[in-house]
Amino acid sequence: MTLRKNLVVLAVFHILSWQAWAKVEVSMEDRVEVYQGDMVDIPCMYTLSQKSNDVVVQWFVKHTGNKKQIFYGDDHTETVEPDTSFHGRINVTHHLVGKKGTSILSIPEVQLSDERTFYCSIKASDLGSAEGHTRLLVFKSPEVPSIEPVYGGIPVSNLGHSKIATCKVNNGYPHPNITWYRDRTPLQQEDENVKVMERETIHPSGLISVESDLHLRVIKEYKDSKFYCEVSYFVPAGLKMTESDRINITVHYASTKVTLEKEYPKGLVKEGDNVTLRCRGDGNPQPPFTFTFKGEDIEAELDMLILANVTQLNNGTYQCKSLDVDTYEEFEDSMELVVNFLQPAEVRRISDDHSSVLLLGEDLELICTAFSTLPTRTVWSKDGKQIGEGDKLLMENGTYEMAGTYVCKVTVPSLPELQEQDSIQIDVHGSPDMVQPVMVISEDNAERSVNLSCYARGFPVPFINWTFSNPESFQAVSETLTETNVYSVVTVKAISDVNVSCIAFNSYGTISMSYSVSATQITTPVTTSTSTWTKAAGSPSSPKQKGKRGGSGVIIAVIIICILLLAVLGSVLYFLYKTGKISCGRSGKQDLTKVKPGKDDMVGEMKTDKSEETVLLQGINGDKKLSNDQ
Ligand SMILES: *[C@@H]1O[C@H](CO)[C@@H](O)[C@H](O)[C@H]1NC(C)=O
Numbered sequence: 001m002t003l004r005k006n007l008v009v010l011a012v013f014h015i016l017s018w019q020a021w022a023k024v025e026v027s028m029e030d031r032v033e034v035y036q037g038d039m040v041d042i043p044c045m046y047t048l049s050q051k052s053n054d055v056v057v058q059w060f061v062k063h064t065g066n067k068k069q070i071f072y073g074d075d076h077t078e079t080v081e082p083d084t085s086f087h088g089r090i091n092v093t094h095h096l097v098g099k100k101g102t103s104i105l106s107i108p109e110v111q112l113s114d115e116r117t118f119y120c121s122i123k124a125s126d127l128g129s130a131e132g133h134t135r136l137l138v139f140k141s142p143e144v145p146s147i148e149p150v151y152g153g154i155p156v157s158n159l160g161h162s163k164i165a166t167c168k169v170n171n172g173y174p175h176p177n178i179t180w181y182r183d184r185t186p187l188q189q190e191d192e193n194v195k196v197m198e199r200e201t202i203h204p205s206g207l208i209s210v211e212s213d214l215h216l217r218v219i220k221e222y223k224d225s226k227f228y229c230e231v232s233y234f235v236p237a238g239l240k241m242t243e244s245d246r247i248n249i250t251v252h253y254a255s256t257k258v259t260l261e262k263e264y265p266k267g268l269v270k271e272g273d274n275v276t277l278r279c280r281g282d283g284n285p286q287p288p289f290t291f292t293f294k295g296e297d298i299e300a301e302l303d304m305l306i307l308a309n310v311t312q313l314n315n316g317t318y319q320c321k322s323l324d325v326d327t328y329e330e331f332e333d334s335m336e337l338v339v340n341f342l343q344p345a346e347v348r349r350i351s352d353d354h355s356s357v358l359l360l361g362e363d364l365e366l367i368c369t370a371f372s373t374l375p376t377r378t379v380w381s382k383d384g385k386q387i388g389e390g391d392k393l394l395m396e397n398g399t400y401e402m403a404g405t406y407v408c409k410v411t412v413p414s415l416p417e418l419q420e421q422d423s424i425q426i427d428v429h430g431s432p433d434m435v436q437p438v439m440v441i442s443e444d445n446a447e448r449s450v451n452l453s454c455y456a457r458g459f460p461v462p463f464i465n466w467t468f469s470n471p472e473s474f475q476a477v478s479e480t481l482t483e484t485n486v487y488s489v490v491t492v493k494a495i496s497d498v499n500v501s502c503i504a505f506n507s508y509g510t511i512s513m514s515y516s517v518s519a520t521q522i523t524t525p526v527t528t529s530t531s532t533w534t535k536a537a538g539s540p541s542s543p544k545q546k547g548k549r550g551g552s553g554v555i556i557a558v559i560i561i562c563i564l565l566l567a568v569l570g571s572v573l574y575f576l577y578k579t580g581k582i583s584c585g586r587s588g589k590q591d592l593t594k595v596k597p598g599k600d601d602m603v604g605e606m607k608t609d610k611s612e613e614t615v616l617l618q619g620i621n622g623d624k625k626l627s628n629d630q
Pocket residue numbers: 088089090091
């Protein structure tokens with residue numbers, strides 16, 4: 001005998017039938033609960049006062065008032081009544097051991113229609129009979145509930161209720177209940193602001209679907225609320241609940257004020273920016289807006305006013321207005337739009353004549369102006385190097401080094417995109433100035449000539465005059481000019497001691513420098529030079545002078561004479577050679593130089609002696625030693 005679990009864990013047993021004289025006692029469970037489709041056993045236990053072999057078991061079911069037999073069993077036969085809904089669907093097992101017996105009615109697959117009261121009747125022919133009953137309860141969990149919000153805005157209203165959402169739960173048994181929640185609070189039907197309408201559908205299968213509509217008196221705060229429905233339903237030995245998804249609703253309410261704000265750019269506005277102003281009402285949806293500027297309506301895209309490439313014309317006060325179509329109440333807000341700018345920079349000299357000339361040794365002050373709506377910073381630079389800050393730049397005691405291009409750059413620290421610059425060329429005018437290095441370029445022993453240089457600076461560019469104590473020593477002059485400098489080289493023939501002066505001059509003054517060149521009597525053709533250089537504002541001391549460009553005629557004459565002499569010399573040499581009076585070698589060279597005319601005092605003294613030359617140079621160099629590249 002195998003008792004089912006639900007028999008082992010027996011709940012309350014009820015003696016349903018008792019007769020003082022009876023000898024049969026039946027006990028059954030009050031109720032048995034089962035899911036649809038599951039198997040169920042309904043036990044019927046009985047006790048006989050004495051052993052009996054003649055026991056009849058009958059099972060009945062009660063439906064709509066009538067009790068109908070569904071099973072009959074005795075020692076010989078066991079019959080399931082053929083014309084009931086249980087035919088072919090139930091099994092009855094029976095056991096009797098001594099005086100205790102059990103009959104179990106099993107339904108392998110319970111249907112909703114099986115939710116009935118089952119009676120078990122035990123009759124022992126000599127002991128009488130007894131009957132018990134059990135109520136079979138069948139359950140089916142409904143599907144997960146679905147929720148459908150009302151789309152579109154729901155206006156706030158103090159009058160009627162507005163539908164918020166519909167909750168649907170399908171195919172449950174028995175009837176599932178729907179409870180509505182706003183946030184975590186259940187909405188009570190008793191609340192006058194809440195109205196719930198429910199519809200029930202009973203399907204042919206017996207399953208029940210429930211639909212519930214929630215209606216509320218909507219207030220503005222509901223815009224942030226989450227609504228959902230909860231379904232509760234019975235299950236065997238318990239109660240279960242499932243919740244739907246959360247939904248929110250769109251609440252429509254009127255604005256009570258509007259705000260106009262600059263949305264873009266975030267910081268300060270400058271000319272050329274694209275500016276976006278946005279107007280917002282605190283209601284939902286946004287009301288229509290009107291933008292005005294300087295008393296005139298301007299076109300906007302709904303709540304947004306886009307000002308492209310703003311200029312000073314866009315600077316000013318903007319207004320945004322909205323009209324409540326229900327109350328005809330008008331709301332407005334305004335804001336100031338400041339369009340910042342930096343005007344082009346302008347640099348000029350602070351003086352009456354505005355000239356850009358700085359006189360040597362004098363002062364000059366520059367000012368840089370660039371008007372802006374915001375504080376600015378000015379930085380001065382020259383040749384890429386920063387030399388000052390502030391709108392003014394003072395140059396004191398002008399020097400030629402101060403000449404050049406001065407750039408002033410103006411920036412707006414609070415709006416780094418704004419920057420302007422201007423520049424000015426400053427010329428330094430003044431008397432000439434001798435510039436180092438002053439040097440003897442080179443000497444030419446053979447030609448007995450020396451090149452002397454003179455490098456002067458000044459503005460306007462100085463002219464250079466060379467003067468010679470002995471005008472015949474002048475050979476040639478060459479000059480290189482730059483914007484502010486002049487570089488002059490004179491070639492001097494060292495035929496005798498000669499004082500050479502370089503005089504640099506312009507409209508502002510004169511400066512001169514003297515060289516004294518000695519032609520030695522000693523056995524060396526090397527011409528050395530010493531120079532003393534004096535700065536003098538006055539005129540040169542030398543009585544004779546030669547214009548810079550006066551030398552070329554002399555040079556040409558000298559060259560022609562030399563060529564002629566060389567030709568004569570060539571023929572003489574050729575003649576001597578042919579007559580065998582000359583041999584190749586050192587002596588020949590001596591002869592060669594010997595016949596050179598115009599250099600008589602030097603002839604025959606061409607034997608160059610290096611050591612002698614050095615000594616000589618050292619000895620002759622005067623107060624100022626000049627570099628001597630050989
Ligand atoms: C229960 O009854 C059904 C139909 O009456 C039958 O097919 C099945 O074999 C029975 N099962 C048992 C365990 O008696």
